[in-house]
Amino acid sequence: MRPFEPSTRLLWVFALGSVISTYILILIGGYVTTSDSGLGCGESWPLCSGAVLPALNNSAQIIEFSHRIFNFVVAFFIIGTAILVWTRYRREKNLVLFTTASFVGLFVQVFLGMVTVTSALNPIVGDAHLGLASAILAFLVVNVMLVRDVRPIPVALPR
């Protein structure tokens, strides 16, 4: 195993941050389902019970709202990884492939999250939401492993 080059450290932080944050979001999602909190914000989306910041006066609302808010942490890492890969590591074809897959997956997942809520927890949509969550996590894990073999960015030396 090759140690991480300093020039790829930022990519490593974003790629690993994507895996860890997505795993945490999946745990929160599981808790949303098992605690019966899926409609904690009502059928309201993107607002929660019609408000940007709801009163948070019942546990179902707090659990559902935390799932939605934590999505921003996941988006920060996945979008950050995508920007880095598309701008600095375009020649790493597999990395571009898995990064793009997780980026597209994120947006489809947000759409499915919206449909889950607005369809009053249609079980087929809920299953698709769970399935895609697993696929996104798999793409992100492959990505972290690919980052290990990324060649450092050539540094332009002053003449």
Ligand code: HEM
């Ligand atoms: C990358 C983003 C996301 C991931 C990885 C994710 C993951 C999950 C997972 C694993 C579950 C549990 C599913 C189950 O056990 O059947 C879940 C539930 C849920 N998610 Fe997400 N989610 C994401 C984004 C969103 C967004 C943006 C919303 C917007 C409203 C949302 C709304 C819900 C709801 C309402 C449930 C509960 C469904 C039910 O109780 O039947 N999710 N999520």
